[in-house]
Amino acid sequence: MFDKVLVANRGEIAVRVMRACEELGIDTVAVYSEADSDSGHVRYADEAYNVGPARAADSYLDHEAILDAGRKAGADAIHPGYGFLAENAEFAGKVEDSDMVWIGPSAASMEQLGEKTKARKTMREADVPIVPGTTDPVEDPEEIRAFGEEHGYPVAIKAEGGGGGRGMKIVREPDEAEDQLESAQREGEAYFDNANVYLERYLENPRHIEVQIVADHHGNVRHLGERDCSLQRRHQKVIEEGPSPALTDELREQIGEAARRGAEAAGYQNAGTFEFLVEDEGRDDGELLGVDADFYFLEVNTRIQVEHTVTEELTDIDIVKWQLRVAAGEELDFSQSDVDLEGHAMEFRINAENAAEDFAPATGGKLTTYDPPGGIGVRLDDALRQGDDLVTDYDSMVAKLIVHGADREECITRSQRALAEYDVEGIPTIIPFHRLMLEDDEFVAGTHTTKYLDHHLDQDRIAEAQEKWGTDSESATDEDEVVEREFTVEVNGKRFDVNLEERGAAAIPTASADAGGQKPQPAGGDGGGSETVVEADGEQITAEMQGTILDVKVDEGDEIAAGDVVCVLEAMKMENDVVADRGGTVSQIAIGEGDSVDMGDVLVVLE
Known part of the structure; x- marks a missing residue:
């Protein structure tokens, strides 16, 4: 068995892996970005190493930074968790070529099964039924139209390296083929560094x-x-x-x-x-x-x-x-x-989102109250604790609530009890949504399909649940006096915690939510020391959430109408069209492809 394992991830999954290691007598190594310097997985690990700034591409996705941390720590193996580098065959191969062991399928297996066209071929040869579709990449919209004529519409375009709906577009009529192909290829390139796509008959x-x-x-x-x-x-x-x-x-x-x-x-x-x-x-x-x-x-x-x-x-x-x-x-x-x-078990993703506002993710906040449930049949996988700041640079998951019962009926009633006990204040969560679903006739009957939430559930019911069961999402004020007695220092990239007690000294102020992290640049920022200042008269179209600009759809001088798409914003692993509320002439564009933006940042100005 291994002596020391580096967990190349963050948050609750990193803690989950570390707990398993601890029970097996294995020492653990955390890696963290500057935004995560005070996060729960860092506190839990036996030792921790800084692997770069907040931007995932410069930290959690940096192959050499992760490998270097493993070498410095003397780790025997690397566990990737899920997300980030977990399904990156290139990184797995680099670990296999090092002195460390990759905890997962081989790079060759990941290559074979991670790319969907190769996986479909393998499954077909193993007599596993596959959805009618292509097993070779598609590059021409005419191929989509021909497939639609043969198999019928709608047709799903899927990124070869995709998953979780990312890189998937639906073509419902021939005229949509070109735009949806371009969008699927762009998402595939952005998320998986692979623009190849294939086709499947779309199951409604x-x-x-x-x-x-x-x-x-x-x-x-x-x-x-x-x-x-x-x-x-x-x-x-x-x-x-x-x-x-x-x-x-x-x-x-x-x-x-x-x-x-x-x-x-x-x-x-x-x-x-x-x-x-x-x-x-x-x-x-x-x-x-x-x-x-x-x-x-x-x-x-x-x-x-x-x-x-x-x-x-x-x-x-x-x-x-x-x-x-x-x-x-x-x-x-x-x-x-x-x-x-x-028996029966359910998992509820406790995301920092407001379900009543189209599941908009929180852009910050502090867990002023965090009191999770317990009791028989209740399990919590988390990494945050009361008083922690919410890190919003990566995903919205706060925790996972898992409930087990003798049968589905008991599991539902036990889940209702556990969710009612779950007390979170300072940030919005989707706990009210979960409580609604446990009273929903379709879900309780077990007859829901993948289309239920998007196409059938009355959205007004979500707003009512949020009002009924939601909590105050205001974070703690800056006036709260906090005495800080633990300091963190880094020596050659390795983290050390130092405890210091100063008797009679003034309280040391708590670092702000951005301390130690990389503050996102203003819209249009170049990531360096300069900032783009937007000063213009006219209608400003601003970002409704934090994210990354994937594509800018307009140019200065363009005449646009209300409802036209001005840019495409990626947030929480989803591609969102930003549309104009009214028509006008584009007088200024404050962002470019690849820019990171915060909620409220100016994207485009109309006159």
Whole structure:
């Protein structure tokens, strides 16, 4: 077994991995950006190293910075968590070429299964059903139109390296093919450094089912049952549960075996998730899927997933520990017949978002109150603590609440109790939304599909839930007096905590939320010491959230109308069109492609 593991991630997943390491007697190493210098995963680790400024590309995505931290720490292995470099085959290969062990599938497997066209070919050869589509990259809009004529519309354009809805665009008629192809390619390049895309027949009303697998280096492959991830917003999962309320035992066995068969065919090792879409085109709305329903391979996530906790509660198998053990060469000590799903489990993503405002992410704040629930069947995976500042440079997840019960009914009632106990103040969260869903007839009946939130749920009900169960999201005032007695220093990039007590001294002010981090530049800033000052008369179009400019759609002097798109803003892993509220002439453009912007920054000025 390893002596020391570097966790190349942050937040709750970094702490989750470190806890597994601690139970196995393994020392842990954290890496952190300047924005994360006081974050929970840094506090938890045995030692920590600064890997760069707030911008992820210059820190958590910097291959050499992560490898250098591992070498300095004398780490035996690197665990990537999920996101960032977790599915980056190039980085995995660099770790494999170093003196450290990569805790995950091999770079070759990631290359084979991480790119969706290669994965589809592998699954087809393993007799795993795939959605009708292409297995080679598509470059011409005419190919999309031809596919639509053959298979019918809508057609899904998907980024080869994509996932979670990123890099996916839907073409509902031939005239949309060119614009949607360009958008999908741009997202693929921006998110995954891969502009290749492929086509699939778009399933209008599917269930999203995924199967957890674990495989060792001795030829053993096990599936650990399925999770239902059908409650999604814009292809981003919100609540996950298992087992699926929509599968018969026969269909459950078919999908599980298909996943195991696909893993064997790919020579897969370590933990991973095989995702499927399940749809019975002939069923009526609200009717549960039956044994005759079709299921199709969607993709393989070659990493641990956010919702792996659901499977752990159902099987009592610690998946992260097995990631470590498999990477260390150990053999799985349980057979397929030993895997039993006991009861029912749900995971609620506790995101710092306001569901009543189109799930807009928080742009800052302090957890003035943070009192999570407990009791039988309740698990919390988090890294933040009361008094912590919310770091908004990366994602909106604060914690994951996982609830287990004897059956789905008990799981729902226990979840209602746990969410009611969950007290968070200082930032908005989607706890009110979760409480609404646990009273929603469609969700409680288990008949929802991936389209339910985006197309069927009455949005006024979300606003009512926020008003009923929401809390004050104002952060603590700057007038609060805080005595700080712990100092952090860095020597050669390594973090050290120093405790100092000054008797009778004045209180040391708490650092601001931006202290130690890289403050985002004003819109149009060049990232250096200069700033672009926007001084112009006219209508200013400003950013409604923090994000990155992917594309500017207008030029100075352009005449635009109300509703026209002026730029494309990426925020929280989603591409958002910024539109003009009124028509006019573009007199000034304050941003450029690749710029980071804060909420309220001026983007375009109209006259």
